Amino acid sequence: MKTVLIALALAVVATPALAAEPVKDSAAVAPVIAADDSLYREFGGHDGLVRLVDDFMLILLDDPRTRDFFVAAKQDHIKTMLVEQFCVVLNGGCTYTGKGMKESHAQLGIDRASFNALVEDLQKAMDKNDIPFHAQNKLLAALAPQHRDIVTN
Amino acid sequence: MKPLIRLMGLMAAFMPVVSAAHAESVFDYTSGKLLLTGGVNTVEGTAGGGLTPWAVIGSYGEQGQFGANVYATDINTTDYDIRSYGGLVGLDDRLEISWSHQDFDTEAVGAALGLGYGYTIGQDVLGVKVKVLGDAVLEQDTWLPQVAVGIQFKKNQNGALVKALGARDDEGTDYYVSATKLFLAKGLLVNGTIRATKANQFGILGFGGIDDDYHYQFEGSAAYLLTRKLAIGAEVRTKPDNLAVAKEDAAFDVFVAYAPVKHISVTLAYADLGNIVTRRQTGLYASLQVGF
Numbered sequence: 546m547k548t549v550l551i552a553l554a555l556a557v558v559a560t561p562a563l564a565a566e567p568v569k570d571s572a573a574v575a576p577v578i579a580a581d582d583s584l585y586r587e588f589g590g591h592d593g594l595v596r597l598v599d600d601f602m603l604i605l606l607d608d609p610r611t612r613d614f615f616v617a618a619k620q621d622h623i624k625t626m627l628v629e630q631f632c633v634v635l636n637g638g639c640t641y642t643g644k645g646m647k648e649s650h651a652q653l654g655i656d657r658a659s660f661n662a663l664v665e666d667l668q669k670a671m672d673k674n675d676i677p678f679h680a681q682n683k684l685l686a687a688l689a690p691q692h693r694d695i696v697t698n
Numbered sequence: 699m700k701p702l703i704r705l706m707g708l709m710a711a712f713m714p715v716v717s718a719a720h721a722e723s724v725f726d727y728t729s730g731k732l733l734l735t736g737g738v739n740t741v742e743g744t745a746g747g748g749l750t751p752w753a754v755i756g757s758y759g760e761q762g763q764f765g766a767n768v769y770a771t772d773i774n775t776t777d778y779d780i781r782s783y784g785g786l787v788g789l790d791d792r793l794e795i796s797w798s799h800q801d802f803d804t805e806a807v808g809a810a811l812g813l814g815y816g817y818t819i820g821q822d823v824l825g826v827k828v829k830v831l832g833d834a835v836l837e838q839d840t841w842l843p844q845v846a847v848g849i850q851f852k853k854n855q856n857g858a859l860v861k862a863l864g865a866r867d868d869e870g871t872d873y874y875v876s877a878t879k880l881f882l883a884k885g886l887l888v889n890g891t892i893r894a895t896k897a898n899q900f901g902i903l904g905f906g907g908i909d910d911d912y913h914y915q916f917e918g919s920a921a922y923l924l925t926r927k928l929a930i931g932a933e934v935r936t937k938p939d940n941l942a943v944a945k946e947d948a949a950f951d952v953f954v955a956y957a958p959v960k961h962i963s964v965t966l967a968y969a970d971l972g973n974i975v976t977r978r979q980t981g982l983y984a985s986l987q988v989g990f
């Protein structure tokens with residue numbers, strides 16, 4: 546519990562802006578990390594992201610560490626939202642229409658190990674889709690801070 | 699050398715056990731960290747690079763989990779063979795407890811000094827490290843590093859010799875603070891450590907000498923991720939120069955670390971440990987780590 550409190554305190558200190566913004570969009574769309582659409586193209590544009598997220602969901606469902614979170618969830622909806630979200634981050638010119646990260650994950654009881662498991666599964670999916678290592682790391686670096694909204698356990 | 703070979707055997711035997719333990723149920727308790735984010739074992743056992751501690755907690759145990767590893771390292775320098783082995787336990791990604799033994803084999807220098815060929819100085823190090831703030835890996839939108847504080851209790855087994863060389867004590871305690879940050883978008887990991895120590899040559903030549911004061915030393919390392927499994931980097935570690943009989947310099951190395959899976963990592967380096975009694979000591983550093 547203490548660990549959680551310390552982590553929360555740190556999260557609050559590290560993101561003074563967070564508290565001021567409405568919950569819904571706090572970190573849902575992470576920062577746009579590219580000046581133009583070149584990074585988006587390294588991910589294969591819209592079609593590339595759809596393929597990536599399809600593979601990602603299959604890997605998540607195959608992974609004993611993450612399966613239980615996703616079997617009963619609206620997988621198609623999550624996939625669509627992930628494509629939008631990644632597209633926004635990669636400056637692909639999309640709009641994210643989903644829920645905030647806090648709102649959509651608050652009840653799931655996700656711990657750090659499960660968060661990392663999902664990161665590893667995304668890495669696997671990106672490898673499978675031949676996304677260059679440096680491009681993978683840029684996306685992951687943009688998404689990683691969302692652990693503050695997603696990890697509650 | 700014999701204990702080292704035995705340990706390697708132990709490690710090899712240990713691996714399948716660890717793999718077998720990776721049935722679904724134990725995922726809840728172990729191996730939840732991302733690849734290489736627990737570092738490797740330094741020559742003093744503590745998790746970090748090869749020569750300097752990092753702020754990360756060793757092993758793959760995440761928050762709410764535990765982890766452990768064992769390692770063996772050999773540094774074959776110009777005049778000496780330095781062997782180190784030991785292991786550590788990581789708890790809740792918060793606390794690290796390590797144990798390490800070093801054998802400093804003087805080879806022909808031992809004979810020249812009248813100690814006998816292959817005269818070997820031994821040292822044990824018990825380490826405790828606590829993460830105090832920050833997060834090296836996930837806090838990618840801030841510059842704030844992960845910070846840890848640590849203690850290394852060192853006991854040299856050849857007290858009479860190191861005292862004859864001018865050391866004041868055969869045991870000593872090092873205190874350090876480490877800050878570590880991964881800049882993931884650039885694939886770069888940076889670490890800085892400040893150490894307060896009385897140790898001569900890591901403690902191999904005892905503690906204290908010309909003075910009996912703590913000396914503040916800087917240690918730094920940088921690693922670049924070529925792939926998720928493969929990192930290259932460099933380290934520097936300054937050391938006190940507190941023995942009248944022989945000059946002591948900073949140590950450097952350039953390394954490549956490879957972790958094909960979480961259970962195993964291999965680190966190879968070219969190390970320059972600076973002058974140790976006779977002359978500048980350079981050579982190959984090789985380390986194997988097995989754990990979960």
Ligand code: HEM
Pocket residue numbers: 611614615618619622623626627630642643644645649650653655659660661663688689691692695
């Ligand atoms: C940075 C990491 C993550 C990102 C970017 C992310 C992104 C998303 C997005 C965009 C949605 C859809 C929101 C909506 O319904 O509008 C979602 C939902 C969901 N996520 Fe995540 N997520 C992350 C981590 C995780 C982790 C670690 C888990 C579990 C291990 C997880 C499990 C779920 C589940 C089960 C849902 C569906 C919730 C519901 O039924 O409404 N997510 N996530």
